[in-house]
Amino acid sequence: MQHLIWITRRIAMNVYEAKTTPKARLLKMVTTLREEIVAGKRREGEFIPSELNLCEQFRLSRSSVRKGLETLVADGYIEKVERIGTKVKKRPQSDTVNLIFGIYSSLLNEVNLQELIDVFHGKYPNIRIQMVDHYFPNNRPAIISHTQTKGIDVMIVNAYHFETIEGNGQEEHLLEPLEANAGIYPFLTEHFTKNGTLLAQPFIYSPVILCYNKDHFRELGLSEPDSSWTWEDVRTAGKRLSNGNDRYGLYFHVLSDNRWPLFLLQNGVTFQKNGQGKYQLDDPKIREGLQYCMDLMNDRDLFPAYLSESNVDVEALFLKQKVSMIVVTYNSLNALRDAPFAYDIAPLPYYREPKTLLSLIGLAVNRQSKQQVAAKLFIDFLVSHESQLSIRKNTMNIPALKIAAEWNGDETVGNRPSRFHLFREIMPTFRFFTELNVPFTSFSLMRDELKFYWARLDDLDTVLQRMEDKLS
Template structure:
């Protein structure tokens, strides 16, 4: 992706100035009748030219927030939020537990009593037209969105988007922004992120006098140790929810697989590297001395096996560590074992504003509240999720108090494995096709069909329809 131009940088700073002044007026920080700082002061504060500052002030005049008083300055004349504004916030249901979302919303209400947030548990659809319809008919103002879902809000080869462009926030990990950009525009602010890691029961390792996992492990190391941890009856060495779209693709990533297209614009899936990676995955999950025959419905089933002591090691994400806060045993985490390369899948949840919201100023204020240091620290101190703001995420001590008693000893390990993070888009397949591939591979995992027949059929099904004429 090309770096933003100097012109786009000035535009971003202009948006930041306008948004900041608007938010201060909306929040009551700057009262009706007060004057804004002089144009010169605004130039220095936001690193803009006088011409650009005047352009921003003119926008605020047009929006009805200020008026120009000749030879005196810009006076605040009103706020669109004299009456209580209702924001409709569609969020992933899991965030209630994983980041204590109701507490963050309550904090916003205390700071901004004229804005009320209605939290709506919400699942996105893998259909752009359907998402557009829901944004409008449900009158949503703010939505949580991950990298997969973003594909259904913004076309990959276009700049069109159903979401409002947002200025970046200083201090957010830069690697989190990529999936939420189109061109030079950022359409969602990264909020929390969660790489896939290995979680293990320390007591099982101690009982068997086995060394704990480390960053040098390969999948064969995991297999060998896992077999020693298994008794073949009610305890097995390793497990994960195989159909999960952020589990089995890890093996493809670690073998350097990138699906490309042939001369007929068709994806090439029948690839030797892909076959090698998928074969390793099947070898692990079909090993009766390592992996239990258990038909999980979701990742939570794998977590339950781990908490019950039925498995010693699982693949999980950082945010799922919140399920283990009351684990009746000592546990810890480690980087994923590697195949050819050390890589892991990264998930990120961002906050986006509906481009057609009637409450954009309040919506942007709420979004920036959630990614502020204050609230990112609340996530860091009270949960096992990783906030997107680096300063909060990497907090290790000070006047604030860590309120999680069962935080794993190696919690900050994620900082050391950042170079291994990859989004699923690295594989080169759109989310829809990757999910369809996972469905077809169920036959392979079950040994009902081989890759030599599955992959060519998938290639055919992924082919674009023939052109008319």
């Protein structure tokens, strides 16, 4: 039996050696020792393994190990004691590493972020996380200034802000390259990768979906929404659900950049430029998609004339049972935990093509940070199985780590939709906004003009012309 174990280990080691170069293994040794020192796993004055042990552990030659140790000596992490060994050096000033963590404040409750940080502090007492609320400007130079002013080391970024920061990847990266996590859904990792380099680690994600009040459907004996539903099916059911007074069938926050573009996406729109580099918006598909969205919004037997300021207002209307169906992402379900009625979720209805936008939140390290080792250690913790499973069990969010997202067991969150695992079945419909072939910064320009159309202050031709001029 022992012989078999030895053979198995030897085979595994041969496979490892075949896949890694001496240079990569040397980097792994230096990185591992540095992280263990920064994390407090190796204390001041503690001797690290001998050169011989390091040679065996990382499959390196003695000269390579010595080269790596010299790097750590030069960086001030260790010091050599003649004829005895190498020990962890006393760090200058304080042993405590302070990380400035730029967050979206909404995530504090949505993913129980403070609880995760408390667990991290328990594991790594010499690394302290200081959260700061950050609002990303919509242009790259302002983002650089913003992160420098705040002193942000590690940050949360969504898919839109990531594209603003890194663009087409031709400019110098503002974010530090990271090592891909093989357990994370590949389509998430791919979106945060530029020119083969991962620049943000996927954290949580969500497709845009339909949420509905089951009690309302049961009252009228209506069939519940399923993957075959079009927006016309929603309109038909919604008009029956509306009572013409204080309850309507459908509502969504049209100004959200995850809402109004849905009708363009589902109509096969891809923004194109002419030979002069100017966007051409005189496209039948663009017109049809925007007109259909307008038609739904102005159907007063279906859609209330309510001026929402954010998706939070939509959740509030749903909780008050003023609307029977709303367009949401999974993170919105966190607000529905105490709903006094039964509700569930369904795939987003479609227009021409069954597609939905994907909301993605990632974790990134500022390339200018002086605490990159600790920052990467913190990110590794947040995407670890322990943290991701905690998110799955205690919130309504979908973790980026596949094994955690698809976990089944005794649920700790009450009122979780029975169709929570719906996301697994609709993955072929997932799309990022980049499929529309227009930069995120253009969305706000288009939205500002579309407000005039939605308010019936200008016709669509006039609005599209102004949009063309602004985008150019």
